[in-house]
Amino acid sequence: MIELVDIAYVRSGAADLAGAVRFATEVVGLEHVDGPAGDTEPGVAHLRADGRHHCLAFVEGASGVIASAFTVADPGALALAETELETRGFTVRRGDADEARSRRVSEFVAFDDPFGNRIELVVGQQTLARPVRFGRGSGITEFGHLCLDAPDVAEAHRFWSTTFNVRASDWIGDAACLMRIDEVHHKLAVFQGERPGLCHVNFQVAELDDVFRNWHHLQEHDVVIEMGPGRHPQSGAVFLYFLGPEGLTYEYSYGVRRITDEAAWRPRYFDPAERGSIDMWLGPTQKPVTQPQLIPEGIHP
Ligand SMILES: O=C(O)c1cccc(O)c1O
């Protein structure tokens, strides 16, 4: 059993790197760590939400997720994880020094999950001591969770829960499984999708008001709201999903449940066919984009 400590980052390709960074800072509110004053690395931009050096890295190139990363405790744990994954039949690759530097970690290994999602396990993720210089006052407090796509959610849960210290917190039938690695209701989710991929990245905000302020801000800037504001019956969080450049879906949420009595928690099974199973406020599940011409260049892929 491999012990995951936390989520670390998502690394994603950006065909228009400057556009992806502009959206992440000016719209989402993240800090561009290696902006004009930072140490620049050609073709890579690091975005920060909390103490971590970054939780999102854009790499100039084809759009789409490159890897999703989790922290393990120390180099010994990483070495054990490497052996364990190889024993289970996975091809595991050690990152080289340049790759580790770009990720601001001391060491990492990479492998593909059974569905083809590239996963990286890291140690020594850099922490920045200075406060986050948020690009906008969106109220972000931290990188909340990442959500992967897989064609078979039950099989994905089986993989994650038997290989790692990952437990199901709640199910939405065979459409989704929300999984925890610590007290937070979920830091990893898997949604049913035809292909592997990144379903969304989530950022927690400080107040309920931030969700609604952000909603207005996004609307004023003609950002495509995919769903919300609404309330997830699973984590209890008030949420807002919106579409960024390069096809990346972001989620703000406030008020995610913490599971403090680990022994007492039983995962619940919500029915994806029930209208309130994703949004207990019964909002529309997808806002149709009726006027795509209103979406400015660089905001929508
Ligand atoms: O927070 C949740 O409970 C949740 C539920 C369904 C889908 C999500 O993305 C979530 O974050």
Ligand SMILES: [Fe+2]
């Ligand atoms: Fe989510």
